[in-house]
Amino acid sequence: MTRRTDDAIDPKLDLMIERTVDVPPSLVWQAWTTPHHLKEWFCPKPWSVSECQIDLRPGGLFHVVQVGPKDESHDIVGCYLEVVENTRLVWTLALLPGFRPAAKPFLDFTAKILMAPQGTGTHYTTIAMHGSEPEAKRHADMGFYKGWNTAVFDQLVAYIKSR
Secondary structure, three states, rough: OOOOHHHHOOOOOOEEEEEOOOOOOHHHHHHHHHHHHHOOOOOOOOOOOOOOOOOOOOOOEEEEEEEEEOOOOOOOEEEEEEEEOOOOOEOOOHHHHHHHOOOOOOOOOOEEEEEEOOOOEEEEEEEEEOOOHHHHHHHHHOOOOHHHHHHHHHHHHHHHOOO
């Protein structure tokens, strides 16, 4: 997969996961962009998504409420920046819908979800971009690699295959 120059990684600020899976990009896209699908896999078990709203366009709403086993919750509100069907999905928690700056996001980062066909499957890349080293470290310490890689991505693939 050839990355665009604006997808360059800064190892001090960015967290990245790359995987190749045996499901097509169109199904990965659908799982990321359809609320009833995203609710099934988006957060590591035993957490769940109780609410999901998606307005799939630049400036549109990305909103999930994650609920934990002890009734703790995270209300995550962001804004889509780039939407290229079956290829790129870029969203940020630094902005609210309509590109309105967020006063204090749950976690300040921009996510790039990149998908490219590889055989009958998908080469999948997630990049979480942060504005500071402490914020990148905080996200990593919260379990980015385990949460976004093992739990969430494995759950996404299992969900797609179960349908």
